[in-house]
Amino acid sequence: MFRAVAVRDQHLHRTDASLHRSGFVSMVFLYLMTAAIVLFLAWLARSRRNAQELSPQASVPSRGWTIGAWFVPVANLFVPRRLVLDIGRASSPSWEQKRDTARVNLWWGAWITHALVLTTVGQTAPGSMPVLVVTEALMLASAVLLALVIERITALQNSALGAAVPVTPLPA
Template sequence: MAAAQATPSPGAPGGRPARLRSPVGLGWAVVVLLGLVILADLYALWAGTVQRGVMDDIIAGEYGAGIQRDLERADSLYDYSGIAQISALVATCAVFLVWFHRVRVNAEVFEPHIHHKTRGWTIGAWFVPVVNFWFPRRIALDIWDASSDRSVALDRTLTLDPTASRAPHPLLNAWWTVWVANLLIARVTYQVYVGAEEAEEIKSALTGVMFSDVLDIAAAVLAIVFVLRLTRMQDLKARSEDRLPVRG
């Protein structure tokens, strides 16, 4: 793909030109890290299953030193799984944001006039309360449309009408729906788990937390497909422009 090579976008905010840079390496890094997120979630599901088993024994009336050891082991496993999940999530978010900003800049080169949000929102939108539930999706939609075959080649002046109807985005919508649902459910179920004291309450709370882990896995899988497709779309679009040098 073209690396730091393109005519400055006429719609570049603040006069700073947008230039193409390959998203391929970053895209694969995000995919690998999302794979680690999935592994961490699977570990958490296993640890949750172990802890539920101990809760079943306690509910059944089993007591003693053996149960106490099992309980301590289950608690340790679950704590470790939480650390693994947080570590994988933080690393993935950091690299994903770098990738997301790069594909946004590339999209501005492809189609400078269809973007509803400035480049700064590419990072900031994820951290502003409330608006982070729809601004990132809006940005992703614009990036996708600018990178698709429907958009106009780099060396032409005609651009997509930003008010015109867009093609459906089933993959992006599915990923965003599952991700937001998991975000909301995870907050509620974690608070219930923290407040649980009796074995029955802990077991019930664990079921909710484990359900959110399953949703997180689904969101990660959809995110992998989204990242791979968008990265490939941008790479192919840049390579299709004969005037641009192709680089890995």
């Protein structure tokens, strides 16, 4: 939201200070998003490996496709959702078809809607405060929903792999 306000301020009040603030906030945002993307892709690759270990017969994507699908135009609009669903289903028999699939669908819907609004409406109305608010709200919603998806799949895999963190007693 800080980015939206800084960008909007720069469009309304074109000064060196607003340009500097807008650029700085956008740069910090870009760095944070890059870090988040790298961490998410690392988690996804690890989850794919765990899912394959838990269910060798299950249909899980290949290592390359798990990451590569995000960067293939048009395929990146629907394949990553399918990959996350496949990884979730292969992670545990306690994957709840309706509830967990709905969680993934909500995340994916928020993410795709964010991308579509940003690339279509955002290009026709640059600096529009309503567009900025909608895109930032959709990005925030998709981040929260993705955190829930990550938590669910990780919990299922930890439970199935018996990865409970052992509690070591403190020395006397």
